[in-house]
Amino acid sequence: MADSNLGYLSLLVLPPLVLLLLLYAIVKPRPVRIPIKNRHVFITGGSSGIGLALAHQAAREGARVSILARDKRKLEEAKETILLSTGIDVAVFAADVRDADAVRKAVDEAGAIDVLVCNQGVFVPRELEKQELDEVRFMLDVNLMGSFNVVKAALSGMKNRTDGFPAAIAFMSSQAGQVGIYGYAAYSASKFGIRGFAEALQHEVIGDNIRVSLIFPPDTETPGLEQENKTKPQLTSIIAGSSGAMKADEVAKKALSGIKTGNFIVPCNFEGRLLAIATAGLSPQPSFLMAFVEVVGASLLRIAALCFQWNWYGCIEKWHAQKKQ
Numbered sequence: 001m002a003d004s005n006l007g008y009l010s011l012l013v014l015p016p017l018v019l020l021l022l023l024y025a026i027v028k029p030r031p032v033r034i035p036i037k038n039r040h041v042f043i044t045g046g047s048s049g050i051g052l053a054l055a056h057q058a059a060r061e062g063a064r065v066s067i068l069a070r071d072k073r074k075l076e077e078a079k080e081t082i083l084l085s086t087g088i089d090v091a092v093f094a095a096d097v098r099d100a101d102a103v104r105k106a107v108d109e110a111g112a113i114d115v116l117v118c119n120q121g122v123f124v125p126r127e128l129e130k131q132e133l134d135e136v137r138f139m140l141d142v143n144l145m146g147s148f149n150v151v152k153a154a155l156s157g158m159k160n161r162t163d164g165f166p167a168a169i170a171f172m173s174s175q176a177g178q179v180g181i182y183g184y185a186a187y188s189a190s191k192f193g194i195r196g197f198a199e200a201l202q203h204e205v206i207g208d209n210i211r212v213s214l215i216f217p218p219d220t221e222t223p224g225l226e227q228e229n230k231t232k233p234q235l236t237s238i239i240a241g242s243s244g245a246m247k248a249d250e251v252a253k254k255a256l257s258g259i260k261t262g263n264f265i266v267p268c269n270f271e272g273r274l275l276a277i278a279t280a281g282l283s284p285q286p287s288f289l290m291a292f293v294e295v296v297g298a299s300l301l302r303i304a305a306l307c308f309q310w311n312w313y314g315c316i317e318k319w320h321a322q323k324k325q
């Protein structure tokens, strides 16, 4: 009797244990700690919202911080508030990420970067039928091509660093970069594009001990969101409301801790963790425990994903029915 109980027990315990061991052996790139203190953190879009919160936090943790954005006045304001609250003097660079030469000049002047955060972003949600191609191009240029310009400018300096510590390149994506959403055709495309960029880039920079991170925030209270909300289609708000809103400070905290642990996928809230498992795909995963959750959770989360789609398509149908009345 005792023997058969033991048999059942081992049948229950052994498979997950073997799976855990297997995942422990195979996950790559291996886990790392990326130090921030006394290192150069360069943040694009660091004059407002999430980027500004991140600049504050990095400065508070003893990093040397540089921020880049277009508007000189906002940059100076950011510099002032960070100096007041942390005593750290951040370097500011006025440039448009769409201008590759201006970006290169700023990055050269700033000096070799240890932690690069491509956070700049623009978002104008609108049905594609009502959106001009100029607006589509604007989002793709700033969010996607802009990130290429920044990484291209920073890469050789990052590879040639001499302190021996691992470095990081992080991208501020969005949950709209994990699932396409009504009103975000261009925006989602720009953020999905960044994911392909990041996955490929990680292959190319791992040999230089550089870790790539993708951060996926939900709606976050920032000046950008306030602006966006003025013209957001109702259905966009309804669907995006499936994920709870966050404060910029909270997102910055999650982002920085994800970057420091070298995680490729960095979710920011509970819904974000579900999304990360549901969309794990072929992304790298340094944590064997997270890999275990992904493997075990995959089919269950596919069902959850289909329930969300059922709900969203229901909202869209209802909205169309109301419009017809």
Ligand SMILES: NC(=O)C1=CN([C@@H]2O[C@H](COP(=O)(O)OP(=O)(O)OC[C@H]3O[C@@H](n4cnc5c(N)ncnc54)[C@H](OP(=O)(O)O)[C@@H]3O)[C@@H](O)[C@H]2O)C=CC1
Residues within 6 Å of the ligand: 044, 045, 046, 047, 048, 049, 050, 051, 068, 069, 070, 071, 072, 074, 095, 096, 097, 098, 119, 120, 121, 122, 123, 142, 146, 172, 173, 174, 175, 216, 217, 218, 219, 220, 221, 222, 223, 224, 225
């Ligand atoms: N807020 C939200 O709900 C969410 C935001 N995100 C992402 O987070 C990032 C930051 O968003 P958020 O903080 O809300 O945005 P904000 O609009 O508050 O700030 C955007 C920052 O990017 C800079 N920026 C914009 N365009 C350019 C450009 N062409 N060249 C250089 N800098 C530029 C802005 O400065 P300036 O205008 O002076 O250039 C500003 O510093 C974006 O990538 C966004 O897509 C993701 C999910 C949710």
Ligand SMILES: CCCCCCCCCCCCCCCC(=O)[C@@H](N)CO
Residues within 6 Å of the ligand: 123, 174, 175, 176, 179, 181, 217, 218, 219, 220, 225, 228, 239, 240, 241, 242, 243, 271, 272, 274, 275, 278, 301, 302, 304, 305, 308
């Ligand atoms: C399998 C389970 C799934 C779980 C939940 C799915 C929830 C999806 C919500 C997506 C919200 C997108 C917000 C985009 C915010 C943004 O980027 C704009 N504010 C522009 O900045």
